[in-house]
Amino acid sequence: MKLLVGLGNPGKAYENTRHNIGWLVLNDLAKEYMAAFENKKRWKARATSIQINGERIELIKPQTFMNKSGEAVQAARGWLRKVQVENIWVVHDDADLPLGEIRIKQGGGSAGHRGVDSIAKMVGSTNFWRVRLGIGRPDNPNVPLEDYVLKKFSDSEMKEVEQIVDEARRTIIRKING
Numbered sequence: 027m028k029l030l031v032g033l034g035n036p037g038k039a040y041e042n043t044r045h046n047i048g049w050l051v052l053n054d055l056a057k058e059y060m061a062a063f064e065n066k067k068r069w070k071a072r073a074t075s076i077q078i079n080g081e082r083i084e085l086i087k088p089q090t091f092m093n094k095s096g097e098a099v100q101a102a103r104g105w106l107r108k109v110q111v112e113n114i115w116v117v118h119d120d121a122d123l124p125l126g127e128i129r130i131k132q133g134g135g136s137a138g139h140r141g142v143d144s145i146a147k148m149v150g151s152t153n154f155w156r157v158r159l160g161i162g163r164p165d166n167p168n169v170p171l172e173d174y175v176l177k178k179f180s181d182s183e184m185k186e187v188e189q190i191v192d193e194a195r196r197t198i199i200r201k202i203n204g
Contacts, residue, residue, distance in 0.1 A: 096148030123160025
């Protein structure tokens, strides 16, 4: 079993923001496998299960806000009989990558991503998989990164984001299939 975590913030105000690109990928995966998210209060998340090549994959979207994502991951792990850290996959935005770039790696630092930091702290390891989705940095150097990640994608960017989400979904499936 694997735990696939899409990072984002709950609420209408955060829909289609750069910080919520991880949720967009999980929504796309759920749609592909005709699965519906439901509230799992004990997990502090919305969750659903899919099967990829006969393996159960639990998809969760923490409802704790980004900086406390680890609370939801740890709660889900408790109910899923301690999913091993190396079977956790975290899908998240990465401002250090240009819009459209996708990188997958296991382990490593968080590069200051507070959601990734929160998960590492709660699970006691950085040895989980990371699906890093490039969102780029603001064109205007006076715009703080904290504000930029909470801005919605522009209409022109959304077309590219749809392609990124589709590619990320296909890449995750291919990587999980081994």
